Amino acid sequence: MLVKDIAHTDVVTVEVETPIVDVARTMRDERVGSVVVVDGKGVVAGLLTDRDLVVYGLAGDRPVGDLVANDIFSTNVFCVAPDDGITEVVDKMHDEGVRRIPVMADGDLVGIVTLDDLLCHLSRELEELADVVRGEFPR
Template structure:
């Protein structure tokens, strides 16, 4: 039987409000050693912002980054999966849309995140990506 997303996802995704300053989001990513946070408004998922989004959409632009909010940096059309979805479906979505992360949403509310690393660890714990995922961060 195919694994479900709930079996491999990381619980308790980090969330921020749309009006959160990007500088605060960057600090959260640094402090928690993560590359993405979910943008939530009224308990509902409204977007996803990655460290790359901050670089490309905010830092690469001229102007004062400290005056910018995460709403300006996030991807608003987020592809999601549910905890009960087959892991194969999540992998197909990731492959088909070139995604590294998928928010896991239950009844409109984010409950987790499934990443390429999560999938790698589940599929083959000895593969290079699984070992990289398990390694200590090099801060």
């Protein structure tokens, strides 16, 4: 299976100068745990998570009202392509210790794949395997 088969294409983005209070409201309203941060031209600059908001925003040294996304987002974000295999993505997530990865095609943001997406995919795969086992040993 490929990334494009499980990635969400409705990616929530904010601009680098978005106040973090507005970022938090966007995350709440959109019911997401992260947003992709883009520059003024729409180019991916990084990723900002709910954990970043707490650890670097609320618990930081500067007043929250003075902070914008650019002050606290993660810039060491790597991306995957829609045609990358799920196994490759799992390996990358494990190696990098991340839970979310933007999906890029030809330099454009086309989706995001999360640990939750992978777990849901895996649970479906395991259920299909369990069906095979149940079919072999009727009760």
